Amino acid sequence: MNRILELLMVIVFFLFFSCNITNEKDKINSLNRKFLNNQKKLLLNKEIISFNDILGDSIKTAKKIIMLYNEFDCGSCINEAFNRVKMLDSISRSQLCYVITSSVNISRDQLINEYSNYIFYDEHDQIRRELKYIKTPVILKLSSLSKVKGVFFPGADNDLSNIEELIKEEGKSN
Numbered sequence: 001m002n003r004i005l006e007l008l009m010v011i012v013f014f015l016f017f018s019c020n021i022t023n024e025k026d027k028i029n030s031l032n033r034k035f036l037n038n039q040k041k042l043l044l045n046k047e048i049i050s051f052n053d054i055l056g057d058s059i060k061t062a063k064k065i066i067m068l069y070n071e072f073d074c075g076s077c078i079n080e081a082f083n084r085v086k087m088l089d090s091i092s093r094s095q096l097c098y099v100i101t102s103s104v105n106i107s108r109d110q111l112i113n114e115y116s117n118y119i120f121y122d123e124h125d126q127i128r129r130e131l132k133y134i135k136t137p138v139i140l141k142l143s144s145l146s147k148v149k150g151v152f153f154p155g156a157d158n159d160l161s162n163i164e165e166l167i168k169e170e171g172k173s174n
Contacts, residue, residue, distance in 0.1 A: 036153055039135050044151065047148075049130060050126040066099075067082075067137060067140075068128065082109070137154055139154060
């Protein structure tokens with residue numbers, strides 16, 4: 001009888017803490033969503049001056065999509081970002097997305113992600129500094145005035161409608 005009572009107490013104890021863990025996960029997800037939404041609000045309609053320093057005259061940023069990442073981002077998030085960039089480029093049938101990084105492992109990232117387009121190197125991390133070290137990787141849709149019009153956080157932003165909006169809006173004039 002004592003064994004049954006002990007087993008019952010263990011089960012009740014386990015259920016109590018497993019429910020508590022679920023609540024903690026919900027709280028973390030809620031905080032993460034709030035953080036991402038705050039990051040998006042910070043970025044929307046922002047003109048990023050540092051693009052000119054990194055890209056020079058080689059690329060006009062108007063109506064482009066820029067992916068930013070650095071070497072401290074999680075590998076699976078970087079891989080997800082590259083997958084999204086390749087998807088957007090394949091849909092547009094030309095290079096629509098440009099990748100900028102402060103990582104020194106550019107060749108490794110290209111090899112792992114089978115990405116053959118040029119990756120621009122932000123040696124002094126100017127863009128992220130200008131943006132107050134936003135969460136990366138991030139994919140930014142730029143308007144015709146080179147202001148941020150859309151934001152997507154690969155690997156963290158589970159709402160795929162954001163990335164779909166980047167695709168849909170490309171055909172429209174800004």
